[in-house]
Amino acid sequence: MTENDYMEIQEKLSKLFDGELDDTQAQGVLNEVANNSELEALYLEQKTLHSYMQNPYLPETAGLKEGILKRIKLDSASIRKYRARKYILRTALVGLVLLTLGGGYLWLTNNNVLDKYTNNTSITEVNKNHNDDISDSKISTTAIKPQIPIVTQTNLDTRSANTLAENNKSYSRKSKKSNGIENGYLAQNTNEANSHTKSELSAERATAINTELSANGMSINEAEAPQRNLLAYSNLFSDTRVAREQYSSLPKYYLNPVYNYKTALILDRLNLQFNWYGLSKSSPNFKPENSKTGLINDFSLFLMYDVTEKTSLGLSFGYDNFLMQYDGWEKNTHYLYSQEYSTPWIGCNIEHRFEPIFSFADYYEVSPFIQLNTAYANVGIYTQASTGVEVEISANTSLIVGFNSGWLFYKYENYEYTNKNGLNIGLKYGF
Amino acid sequence: MNNDAEKNINLVKNLQSRDKAKSRRAFDEIYRIYSGMILRICSIELKNSYLAEDVFQNTFIQFYESATQAKEIKNIRNMLITIAKNACKNELKRNKAFSLEDVSFEIEDKDYDRNEKSELVDMAIASLDEKYREPLILKEFVGMSYKDICAKLDITEQQLTMRLFRAKKALAKILESILKEL
Numbered sequence: 262m263t264e265n266d267y268m269e270i271q272e273k274l275s276k277l278f279d280g281e282l283d284d285t286q287a288q289g290v291l292n293e294v295a296n297n298s299e300l301e302a303l304y305l306e307q308k309t310l311h312s313y314m315q316n317p318y319l320p321e322t323a324g325l326k327e328g329i330l331k332r333i334k335l336d337s338a339s340i341r342k343y344r345a346r347k348y349i350l351r352t353a354l355v356g357l358v359l360l361t362l363g364g365g366y367l368w369l370t371n372n373n374v375l376d377k378y379t380n381n382t383s384i385t386e387v388n389k390n391h392n393d394d395i396s397d398s399k400i401s402t403t404a405i406k407p408q409i410p411i412v413t414q415t416n417l418d419t420r421s422a423n424t425l426a427e428n429n430k431s432y433s434r435k436s437k438k439s440n441g442i443e444n445g446y447l448a449q450n451t452n453e454a455n456s457h458t459k460s461e462l463s464a465e466r467a468t469a470i471n472t473e474l475s476a477n478g479m480s481i482n483e484a485e486a487p488q489r490n491l492l493a494y495s496n497l498f499s500d501t502r503v504a505r506e507q508y509s510s511l512p513k514y515y516l517n518p519v520y521n522y523k524t525a526l527i528l529d530r531l532n533l534q535f536n537w538y539g540l541s542k543s544s545p546n547f548k549p550e551n552s553k554t555g556l557i558n559d560f561s562l563f564l565m566y567d568v569t570e571k572t573s574l575g576l577s578f579g580y581d582n583f584l585m586q587y588d589g590w591e592k593n594t595h596y597l598y599s600q601e602y603s604t605p606w607i608g609c610n611i612e613h614r615f616e617p618i619f620s621f622a623d624y625y626e627v628s629p630f631i632q633l634n635t636a637y638a639n640v641g642i643y644t645q646a647s648t649g650v651e652v653e654i655s656a657n658t659s660l661i662v663g664f665n666s667g668w669l670f671y672k673y674e675n676y677e678y679t680n681k682n683g684l685n686i687g688l689k690y691g692f
Numbered sequence: 693m694n695n696d697a698e699k700n701i702n703l704v705k706n707l708q709s710r711d712k713a714k715s716r717r718a719f720d721e722i723y724r725i726y727s728g729m730i731l732r733i734c735s736i737e738l739k740n741s742y743l744a745e746d747v748f749q750n751t752f753i754q755f756y757e758s759a760t761q762a763k764e765i766k767n768i769r770n771m772l773i774t775i776a777k778n779a780c781k782n783e784l785k786r787n788k789a790f791s792l793e794d795v796s797f798e799i800e801d802k803d804y805d806r807n808e809k810s811e812l813v814d815m816a817i818a819s820l821d822e823k824y825r826e827p828l829i830l831k832e833f834v835g836m837s838y839k840d841i842c843a844k845l846d847i848t849e850q851q852l853t854m855r856l857f858r859a860k861k862a863l864a865k866i867l868e869s870i871l872k873e874l
Contacts, residue, residue, distance in 0.1 A: 275857045279831055281838050306864050306871050314817075314832045316810040317728050319735065326723060329749050333756045335716045343712045625713075655713060 270294075274304060278311045355533060355692065359564075363578075366605075530567040534689040536560060536647075538581070538665055541683025545586035547599050561634070561645075563610055577610045577634050581643070583669050583679045604669075606643045608636025614651065625653040630663070641671035647685055661687035704765045707756070719756065722768060727752075729769075729833050730776050736818045736829060737780035747783050751776040770844075773834060816866040817859075824859035827852055 273290045276282050282290065294300045330336035538559040559582055565575030580603065587598040611633050617626035627650050634645040649663015665685040670678045706718035730751055734744040754775050759765055804812065817825055827845060830836045836844070842852050864871060 271861075272853055272857045275860055276853060279838070279856065307860060309871050310813065310860060310863055310867065311832075313806075313810045313813040316806060317732075319728060319731050325731075325745055325749055326727070329723075329752045329756075330716075330719075332749070332753050333719075335712060335719055335756075340712050340716060655711070 270300060271303065274300070274307055278307055355690065359533070359562075362562075531692045532563075532565045532567065532573060532575075532689055533692070534563040534565060534575075534661065534687055536563070536579075536661065536665075536685050536687035538667075538681075538683055538685045541665075541681045543584045544680045544682075545584055545599075547584060547586065563612075563634075565610070565612060571614045573612045573614075575610050575612070576607075577636055578605070578607045579636070580605045581638075581667065581669075581681075583681065585671075585677075585679050587673060602640075604638045604640065604643075606636035606638040608634060608643070610634035610645075618650075627652050630661075638669060641669060643667065643669045649685070651689065657691040659689040659691075661685065661689055700765070700768055703768060704759060704762075707759050715760075722755075722772075723752065726769060726772050729835075730772055732814065732833050733773065733776050733829055734780055736814050736825070736833075737777065738783060739815065739818045743783055743787070747776065747779045751779050754779070769834065773830075813863065813867060816863050819866065820859055820862060824855050824862065827855050828859040831856060 270290065270293050273282065273286065274294070277287055277290050294304045327336065331339070538561075541559070559580070561577055561579030561581075563575045563577045565573040567573045582601065582603045585600045585602055587596065589596055613631055615629045617628045619627040621627075629650050630648065632645075632647040634647070636643045636645075645665060645667040647663050647665045649661060651659045651661055653659050663685055664682070666680070666682045668678050668680050703718045703722055706714050707722070709715050709718070727748075731744065731748045734747045734751070735741060738744045738747060751772060755768075755772055758771070758775070759768075765771055817828060820828070827841055827847075830841045830844065831838075838849055838852055842849055845852070847855075
């Protein structure tokens with residue numbers, strides 16, 4: 262091997278460790294190395310040198326990184342400050358969205374649009390069933406039949422159909438008398454109703470319907486409006502007058518959540534949280550017939566203010582679907598009234614967050630929380646308790662995952678309640 | 693567009709984001725990929741760990757400030773190396789006491805562990821003439837191809853091959869005692 266050849270092989274050996282030779286060239290160099298002890302020693306020397314150069318021996322640079330992050334204001338503290346810094350524009354935008362949502366919701370409710378999709382689903386069908394037969398004469402003589410879609414009856418007694426019809430009339434009449442369309446709910450005192458005779462019931466029923474129609478400037482034959490009034494315990498959930506009264510009495514800050522917030526300091530502490538509740542187990546529990554509950558059921562919107570770093574107080578608003586049931590005896594007949602009921606509610610809530618149990622990406626934290634909510638619904642008090650975790654998913658947005666338990670207390674006979682336990686998922690946005 | 697170029701664009705885009713959390717994530721990724729390489733280059737160029745750490749930090753700070761203002765960054769790695777080398781040069785100009793000419797380098801007669809040997813290799817590289825040191829750093833620590841190094845240093849591939857060969861030969865001579873321990 263000439264000196265030039267030897268030099269050329271050495272250069273190729275250098276290139277071999279630099280990864281600049283293709284397979285054929287590499288194989289040729291390795292063959293030369295295998296047949297020449299001097300080249301073999303050189304090969305081992307280059308290999309050792311290469312391995313030392315590739316050895317990342319320098320210590321971890323975490324400490325150096327912290328210094329850099331502080332200088333460029335990307336350290337955890339700076340990011341928290343950034344996250345805490347609120348932008349007026351964002352606030353205004355979210356406020357606008359809230360107003361639009363709230364306004365839209367009120368419009369939908371006042372115009373009875375929402376009820377068609379989410380409220381007691383039997384109303385439409387009931388109207389349909391009765392449209393053909395409504396007249397003065399029939400109203401005065403026709404017994405109100407128990408086959409109301411929203412109400413399922415199980416006659417456990419072996420008595421005649423007449424007895425059953427009579428009891429049903431009594432129940433309906435009582436509803437109308439005690440609460441009219443404003444409180445025509447399952448929660449009625451049936452004992453009072455039992456004291457009325459058939460004729461009394463028919464007469465009062467007709468009078469009530471005529472009065473109602475007159476108030477609306479309609480005659481008894483003008484189709485649909487009267488039929489709603491025939492159904493005492495479905496009316497109260499669908500009557501738009503009730504809804505209007507409720508919403509007109511709402512405080513201003515409900516209509517405009519940022520109404521009283523004058524300073525940026527206050528804005529800084531505001532959070533908006535949207536929750537959706539699902540997979541719930543209800544008590545009482547039954548499968549409603551013809552249920553048409555919409556997607557917008559079972560949600561809530563919280564506007565919260567951080568009174569401390571860990572505790573928030575807020576206003577709450579939501580719309581929930583409940584299953585209700587009356588199980589009892591009337592004149593030796595066993596009745597089982599089941600009802601699906603959707604209602605808006607408004608109230609206040611308190612949330613406490615605990616120390617983070619986990620953090621990821623250096624600054625995103627996972628914190629447990631508990632939340633209590635008390636609200637006023639159309640038929641009574643609604644209370645909710647939630648617990649779970651808040652997972653930060655961006656600088657000012659958190660994902661809420663947890664368990665939720667809610668009780669709707671209402672008056673029927675004695676006090677009753679409906680309970681729902683399930684999961685809740687939500688998004689929390691910090692302004 | 694290859695994956696590296698696409699990743700490069702995404703990292704820069706996220707780094708420039710107004711969302712500081714997103715910017716931080718991009719910075720973390722860039723730091724994870726390039727910090728070791730940059731610190732080693734600084735250590736070799738300056739031969740002083742304290743100075744190297746200062747320059748290393750300034751390199752990333754300057755990089756972030758430049759990146760957030762630049763419209764386009766074609767290659768994060770090249771930008772970091774350029775900043776680091778310029779910073780090292782400026783540091784050496786400012787502080788003559790740490791110039792390479794004054795570095796004394798000798799291998800003691802003792803057992804070195806692997807990391808200590810790597811440090812000796814770096815010191816040996818630092819003692820090389822810049823003509824040989826620079827292509828060796830770009831090849832070994834930055835991982836650039838011959839083609840890219842030629843383009844960066846504006847030399848032919850033959851010249852580069854020769855420089856790298858001579859650089860390694862010189863290193864082997866300096867580090868003879870520890871390389872023969874195998």
